[in-house]
Amino acid sequence: MTTYENILTRVEGRAGVAQLNRPRALNALNRELMTELMTALEAFDADPAVGCMVVAGNDRAFAAGADIKAMAAATPAQMMTGSFIDLWDRLHHISKPVIAAVSGFALGGGCELAMACDMIIASETAQFGQPEINLGVIPGAGGTQRLTLAVGKALAMEMVLNGRTLSAEEALRAGLINRVYPVEVYLEEAIRLANAIAARAPVAVRLAKEAVNASFEMSLRAGLDHERRLFYLLFSTDDQKEGMDAFINKRPAHWRGQ
Numbered sequence: 001m002t003t004y005e006n007i008l009t010r011v012e013g014r015a016g017v018a019q020l021n022r023p024r025a026l027n028a029l030n031r032e033l034m035t036e037l038m039t040a041l042e043a044f045d046a047d048p049a050v051g052c053m054v055v056a057g058n059d060r061a062f063a064a065g066a067d068i069k070a071m072a073a074a075t076p077a078q079m080m081t082g083s084f085i086d087l088w089d090r091l092h093h094i095s096k097p098v099i100a101a102v103s104g105f106a107l108g109g110g111c112e113l114a115m116a117c118d119m120i121i122a123s124e125t126a127q128f129g130q131p132e133i134n135l136g137v138i139p140g141a142g143g144t145q146r147l148t149l150a151v152g153k154a155l156a157m158e159m160v161l162n163g164r165t166l167s168a169e170e171a172l173r174a175g176l177i178n179r180v181y182p183v184e185v186y187l188e189e190a191i192r193l194a195n196a197i198a199a200r201a202p203v204a205v206r207l208a209k210e211a212v213n214a215s216f217e218m219s220l221r222a223g224l225d226h227e228r229r230l231f232y233l234l235f236s237t238d239d240q241k242e243g244m245d246a247f248i249n250k251r252p253a254h255w256r257g258q
C-alpha cells in the first residue's frame, strides 16, 4: 500500500476517496500533492474493488489554489520543466468517474481541479472563484476554458477578469455544480453518490463518461458518431444482455463488468 504525505486515501464501499491534506496551507496544490493525488486516482482506476472516486479537501478548504509560495519566484522554463500544471493532465486519463466534494474555498487551481472532475457536490459553505487576476496572472489549469463552458461567457468573464467568487447556491444556479448539502453531510452524500454509480454496469459507466466528455472536444456530428459507436460496442458485453433480460423478466440486474 502506497503511503502519501499530502493526501489521505481510503475505500468506502466501492468508492475510492482521496482527501487533500495540507490543512495549514488550505490545501494549496503543490507539485508533491498533485503527484500523489494523480498516483492515488490511477491506483483506484486500476483497482477492480473501486467503481467511482471522490476527491475532497476538508470542511474549510477544498483547495485555495496552486501553491503561490512554490511558484512565486519561478521562471517560465521552471514552470514548464517542473511539469507544474502538465501533470494535472493525468486526470484526463482516469476512466472511472471522479466526483469532487467541495467545502469552503475552491479558488484558482482548487476551482480548476473541481471542474476537471466529472461532477461537483458542494457544501453550503463552498466558494468558487478564479482570483488569479489578483496575483497578476490568469488561470492556468482550465479556469478560462472549463469555467466558460460551464457557466457561459458573461459570468466567466466577471470571475476571471474581476475575481468574483460564487457561493454554492450561485454555482448551483449557474450550472457549475450538481448539488449542495449542509456541511455536516456533503462528503457523505458525495460518497453515497459515488457508491450508487459504482453499483451500475461498469463498462457502460466508463463509456458514458467517455461519451459525455467527448462532447467538449468534438463537433456535434463527430460526437454523435462517436456516441453511436460506443452504444453499439456495449452490445458486445454480458452486462447489456443481462440488463435487458433483467428488464424484460422484471428482476434486478446483476452486473459482471464484462
Ligand code: CAA
Residues within 6 Å of the ligand: 024, 025, 026, 028, 029, 064, 065, 066, 067, 068, 069, 070, 085, 105, 107, 108, 109, 110, 112, 131, 132, 135, 138, 139, 140, 141, 143
Ligand atoms: N498558496 C500557498 N499558500 C496558501 C494559498 C495558496 N494558494 N492559499 C492560502 N495559503 C496559506 C496562507 O499563506 C496561510 O499560510 P501562513 O499561515 O503560513 O501564512 C494559510 O494558507 C492560511 O491562509 P490565510 O491566512 O490567507 O487564510 P484566510 O482565511 O485569511 O484567507 C483565502 C483565505 C481568502 C483563501 C486566502 O488564503 C487566499 O486568498 N488565498 C489565495 C487564493 C488564490 O489566489 N488562489 C489562486 C492561486 S494561483 C493558481 O491557482 C493558478 C492556477 O490557475 C493553477
